[in-house]
Amino acid sequence: MGEASGFASQGGPRRTPRLTLSIPQEVRLAIHSDGWVCFLCLSSTGRSVCTFVEGMGLLFHIGRYFAFMASALRRPQKGRVFFQAMMVELEAIGVQSLGIVALLSLFMGAVIAIQTAHQVGGWVPAYTIGFTVRQTMILEFAPTIIPVILSGKVGSNIASQIGTMQVTEQIDALEVMGVRSISHLVLPKLVAALLIFPFLVVIAMVLGMGAGAWICNAADLSSFADYEYGIQMDFRAFDVAYALIKTCIFSLIITSVSAYHGYYTNGGAREVGRSSTKAVVYSVVIIMIANLVITQLLLT
Numbered sequence: 001m002g003e004a005s006g007f008a009s010q011g012g013p014r015r016t017p018r019l020t021l022s023i024p025q026e027v028r029l030a031i032h033s034d035g036w037v038c039f040l041c042l043s044s045t046g047r048s049v050c051t052f053v054e055g056m057g058l059l060f061h062i063g064r065y066f067a068f069m070a071s072a073l074r075r076p077q078k079g080r081v082f083f084q085a086m087m088v089e090l091e092a093i094g095v096q097s098l099g100i101v102a103l104l105s106l107f108m109g110a111v112i113a114i115q116t117a118h119q120v121g122g123w124v125p126a127y128t129i130g131f132t133v134r135q136t137m138i139l140e141f142a143p144t145i146i147p148v149i150l151s152g153k154v155g156s157n158i159a160s161q162i163g164t165m166q167v168t169e170q171i172d173a174l175e176v177m178g179v180r181s182i183s184h185l186v187l188p189k190l191v192a193a194l195l196i197f198p199f200l201v202v203i204a205m206v207l208g209m210g211a212g213a214w215i216c217n218a219a220d221l222s223s224f225a226d227y228e229y230g231i232q233m234d235f236r237a238f239d240v241a242y243a244l245i246k247t248c249i250f251s252l253i254i255t256s257v258s259a260y261h262g263y264y265t266n267g268g269a270r271e272v273g274r275s276s277t278k279a280v281v282y283s284v285v286i287i288m289i290a291n292l293v294i295t296q297l298l299l300t
Contacts, residue, residue, distance in 0.1 A: 068260050072186040077179065085188035093154050093189070094196030100153065101146055101200050102207055105137075108145075109208030110215040112136050117221040126222035130230025133212035135239075142204040143243035144291055147197065147250035151283040155258035158189060159279035162262030163272040171263070186259045190252060197251035198244050205243075242298050249294065250287050257283045 076082035116132040162185055165171050174181040209231060216222045258279035265275040 064264070065256075065260050068182060068186075068263065069256060071180065071182040072190065072256070072259070074180060074183045074187075076183060076187060081184075082188060085184075086192050089188045089192035090196055092157070093192050094200060097150055097153060097200060098203070100149065101204050104146070104149065105142070105204040105207040106211040108141055109133060109137060109211035112141075112208070113212035113215050113221060114219065117216070117219075126226040127230035127233060129216060129222050130209075130212065130227035131233055132230075133209055134231050134235070137205050137208035138239050138243050141208065142201045143246040143250070144287070146201055146204050147247065147254060148284055148287060150197075150200075151254045151258075151287065152280050154193070155254045155279045155283045156276040158255060158258040159262035159265075159276040160272055162186075162259055163265035163275045166263060166265045167268055167272060182263065185263075186256070189255045189259060193251040193255045194248055197247050201243060201247045205240075242294075245298070246291065246294050249290055253286050253290060254283050257286060 112133050113129055116129045120128055162171075165185070171181045171185075174184060213224060213227050213231075216227050217224055261275045261279040261282070262272075265271050
């Protein structure tokens with residue numbers, strides 16, 4: 001009877017034998033935050049294996065990102081709902097970002113004018129100030145630095161919003177109701193960013209050059225005629241087209257990467273914060289790489 005009830009003759013409970021795995025001292029178990037597990041050895045072979053596994057993890061994320069984008073770019077289920085969501089995102093991404101864009105552009109245009117006048121004053125023509133401000137604002141500051149700054153504001157907002165919906169199971173509820181959650185949540189953000197970012201960049205260009213003209217006149221760095229001549233000298237419309245092409249690509253990078261990290265958030269509030277941080281970091285890194293590639297393709 002005692003044996004049938006699971007007790008030994010001494011009256012105590014039986015203990016299930018445990019399986020012990022002996023791991024050598026030179027092996028350490030590394031568990032990565034994205035779910036990949038590998039044994040990290042101190043030897044060169046172990047490091048090679050770990051590098052291979054991490055490389056496979058990178059390929060996994062790249063493949064899942066493109067699958068995510070394929071789902072996001074599907075036709076909306078209801079056009080009216082999509083249009084309303086897009087208008088909300090236009091206000092959140094564009095209108096609410098107008099203040100920081102204007103502030104940065106005004107100060108940067110003025111600073112570039114002062115620095116140029118300080119560096120070249122007395123030995124080059126005064127119109128060089130206007131020329132330098134124009135080229136800097138059009139080619140690099142407005143189309144690249146502004147999106148980098150917006151990745152911290154817009155990207156973190158997108159990642160935290162979608163990440164919070166994921167951890168609170170709101171996305172699961174959408175799927176249960178028959179809504180394609182990725183397309184429903186991400187596509188309005190992609191279209192809104194693609195439409196509004198070029199306007200923000202053009203505003204940044206105009207405000208930066210205007211601030212440069214004002215500081216040149218106020219600080220007596222150059223005459224307005226010289227500054228205006230520098231703005232107009234050797235102007236190429238393709239420079240503006242190049243800037244807008246970069247802006248459109250960067251807008252898609254910011255929204256898609258941020259939405260990707262937010263959508264695949266697992267855990268709680270801490271993981272939502274980590275996803276927001278990852279979204280900003282990866283967006284900036286990819287923007288820098290894309291900036292180099294686009295510049296090499298279009299300007300050489």
